[in-house]
Amino acid sequence: ETGVTQTPRHLVMGMTNKKSLKCEQHLGHNAMYWYKQSAKKPLELMFVYSLEERVENNSVPSRFSPECPNSSHLFLHLHTLQPEDSALYLCASSLGQGGNGYTFGSGTRLTVV
Amino acid sequence: AQSVTQLGSHVSVSEGALVLLRCNYSSSVPPYLFWYVQYPNQGLQLLLKYTTGATLVKGINGFEAEFKKSETSFHLTKPSAHMSDAAEYFCAGMDSNYQLIWGAGTKLIIKP
Numbered sequence: 001e002t003g004v005t006q007t008p009r010h011l012v013m014g015m016t017n018k019k020s021l022k023c024e025q026h027l028g029h030n031a032m033y034w035y036k037q038s039a040k041k042p043l044e045l046m047f048v049y050s051l052e053e054r055v056e057n058n059s060v061p062s063r064f065s066p067e068c069p070n071s072s073h074l075f076l077h078l079h080t081l082q083p084e085d086s087a088l089y090l091c092a093s094s095l096g097q098g099g100n101g102y103t104f105g106s107g108t109r110l111t112v113v
Numbered sequence: 114a115q116s117v118t119q120l121g122s123h124v125s126v127s128e129g130a131l132v133l134l135r136c137n138y139s140s141s142v143p144p145y146l147f148w149y150v151q152y153p154n155q156g157l158q159l160l161l162k163y164t165t166g167a168t169l170v171k172g173i174n175g176f177e178a179e180f181k182k183s184e185t186s187f188h189l190t191k192p193s194a195h196m197s198d199a200a201e202y203f204c205a206g207m208d209s210n211y212q213l214i215w216g217a218g219t220k221l222i223i224k225p
Contacts, residue, residue, distance in 0.1 A: 004156070043203070043215045056212075090156050097211035099145055099164060104156035 003027045006091050006105035014113055015081060021108045023074040023091030031098060032074040034066060035090040037107070043090075049074060081112045115141050117206045119216035127224045132176075132191040134219050136204030139185070142214060145207035146187045148178055151218075152200045160202070163187065174198070199223045 004025045013019050023032065034046040048056035049068040063085075065077040074091055088109050092102040120135040138146065145164055149157040161172025168180040178189045187204060204216040 006156075042217050045212065048212075092157075097207075098213070099207065099211070101147055101159040101162050102157075102213070104149075104158070106154075106156045109154075 004091055004093055004103050004105035006089075006108050008108060009106065010109045010111075012111045012113060013078070013081065015083075017081075018077070018079040020078065021076040021089055021091075021110075023076075023105055025072055025091075025093040025103070025105075027093060027095075027103060029093035029095050029103070030071050031094045031096070032068060032071075033092040033094075033102065034074070034076050035092065037088040037090055038086075047076075078110075081110075083112050086110055086112045115139050115206070115208050115214050117142065117204055117214050117216040119202075119204050119219050121219055122217065123220045123222060125222040125224060126194045128196055129193050132189070132194045132198065132221065134189040134202050134204075134221065136178075136187045136189065136216055137185055138187065138204075138206045138214075142206035142208055144180060144182070146178075146180060147205045147207075147213070148172065148176070148187075148189050149203045149205065150174075150200050151203065157203060160189070194221075194223050196223050196225070 036044040047066040067075040148160040
């Protein structure tokens with residue numbers, strides 16, 4: 001247990017489904033991140049929230065929609081995904097700018113069929 | 114462009130042998146450097162970090178790394194590999210906007 005909890009661990013969804021990924025941390029961190037990890041590709045930063053406000057959106061398609069209701073929770077809402085969106089989605093949190101490193105969750109393995 | 118380069122997508126060593134995983138960064142990346150480890154079906158775990166001060170940094174599980182500014186390197190070492198060290202290792206540097214620039218990762222394979 002790293003202190004950052006992601007649910008579900010595994011998710012299979014059809015291209016017309018709507019689902020949400022959840023991330024929770026109680027480390028007192030004030031920044032949270034969504035990353036996408038695909039096979040044979042570098043880690044891709046998707047979204048950054050600092051003090052519950054989105055500060056970064058790395059040109060992510062609109063079929064991914066983040067939500068950060070408070071500093072402890074982060075969601076990633078998914079709709080009309082494509083098979084190429086299948087990947088491991090990692091949530092991370094940090095204190096301040098992250099100079100002491102990020103704490104990652106175990107990830108959600110997403111398969112789009 | 115700012116970059117972090119890990120040499121070798123796969124490194125194979127015998128159990129008990131020295132582990133050396135190489136990481137070089139572009140000089141424009143400020144000297145906040147990190148190594149993370151990812152075990153199968155897990156997220157990333159911070160191994161060690163360099164921010165300021167001593168250039169030889171000790172981390173968890175017997176790993177250490179040395180920041181060499183003249184070589185723009187931050188190689189990860191462990192004197193004696195253990196089977197449990199088999200994992201993927203990621204080097205990362207923090208840019209001037211405090212965003213992490215990631216290396217592509219190196220899979221460490223331990224031979225019995």
